[in-house]
Amino acid sequence: MIIWITGANGFIGRHLVRVLADQGHAVYGIGHGAINEPERQRIGLGEWLNGEIDATNLNTLAGRSGLPSTIFHLAGGSSVGLSIAQPLEDFSRTVSSTARLLEWLRASAPECRLIVASSAAVYGAHHAGAISEEAETRPMSPYGHHKLIMEQLCRSYADSFGIRAIIVRLFSVYGPSLRKQLLWDLCLRLGRGQRELVLGGTGNEARDWTDVRDVVQLVAWLARVDGESLKVLNGGSGIATSVAEIARLVTNAWGGNIAVRFSGTVRAGDPFSLVADARQLAALPFNWRIPVQEGIAQYVSWYKGQAR
Template identity: 40%
Template sequence: MKQALVLGAAGFIGRHAALALRNAGYTVTGIGHGGWSEQDQRAWGVERWHASDITVEALTTYANMPSVLVQAAGSGSVAFSMTHPVQDYSRSVTTTLAALEFIRTEAPDCALILPSSAAVYGNVSTLPISINHPLMPVSPYGAHKAIAEDLCRSYGRSFGVRSAIIRLFSIYGPGLRKQLLWDAYHKLKAGEPNFFGTGGECRDWLHVADAADLIVAAVSHASAVTPIVNGGTGISIANRDVLAWMAAALGGDCQPRFSGTQRGGDPIGHQADISEAIPWGWQPRRQLRDEIPAIVDWIERGAF
């Protein structure tokens, strides 16, 4: 069978990517931090799991000669990068460099898929955001993703390493124990509905299963030219609407209140231009409003 390697396979995006790859016919090896029972790792499509730092040496030892490598390791948090910028750099940049060097020296036929982030764009004046928009990240997280992208392009130009970059927008789904939906549930449930911002801040929300399908679609398009696509729905939703939907799903009278204060590192508005991703035979299938009840159900069942 085809071999795939997922770095950070125990993480939110990594495990969904692993499952999507398994369903596409790959045998999946995972490397990264975190302890998994064999039952859990198999449920997420991971045949072999190695708890390890991501280094060239570890990849050489455990990778099993993949034809696809998904670099899903990283902190996944703007807030973490604001308080721990050095650690965020290591998790995003150093791991990407190790993956590229492993491919250059040990697996030249392997394609690298990099789930990057819309955070590379920073604050923008016009929406939707094209992949050709200048990169002006406003957080270390975004800056580090931009550096990882540059490394992919550099290894493509210099060594012919094939890669593809997906700039993911706001990823959500059952299993994510942080960010707006998780916080909103707990604050609204506790009757303490105080949130940063004005409520007018907008995001483009992409379900993690749709993101995983886009990662699989990227495999056949990876090249030394390093194509880039946005991963979103093309629809921008105001935070006040998201929180209103969550409040309605909880069936209570508690309504969100906004501080009017912008949190450092957070852009004001995002909306993806997904015109480059559609020709890959992919399109988003889920909408946030329809998925919020499932997220509420997951939290209330304690299925963490």
């Protein structure tokens, strides 16, 4: 198949390129950031277009690759904090790029299958326990609001123009090559020799942690799922792990006598609990392979290896 990935130069995108290329697909990418020739070949990317997701660039990519059979839309904002600091930039990255992509699909490739990476942030902070796909969406950050608008655009084009889309709401994705967020911050501080870590929040905040190597297997697999013109799925395991437990796993894997305490100050836009109801995914069926204990230990090993 001819496959395009928007945001192929990102954390999830690079992992997904490798999986799809290994499956024998011709994989092309568009988004921001330079990728040199050796790196492009290493990750398995047939062509990379560094630029905005707009009609001109999409037509250029189609001229090089042919029309795609599937597009994985990973481009968009990736940080709650940055969306609060720069909401217009986050809107442009998530909402405007999606609108331009959908309009190009409507006019140029209406039969193309679209797999869209959204976020559990669309659910907001008022849920306790596992959250089903039918739960009320009440996002509490610009990041979450923009992901929800992106989903609504996909629904509009599915209803009005028959665009086929699967939206997967990803939860807490981590893994090798992630250079931001909690795990990266913990390892940075430990690498600087800190032996007492003070973290925000209470430590009881619960998240559904999923290893990126599992996530890209899921996302790639969804391209083979048939059904209605629009489908929304939780991309989570259904297993809750507290931030305190994650910190314990990181410090145990690091080694040494390390103390962790929590300030009690909650970050703006941060829900207390985001855990998936994974029954729809399990029924398809899809199985998560990497338990969080194993994944966190491997992340620490990756960090120590790249820090040498």
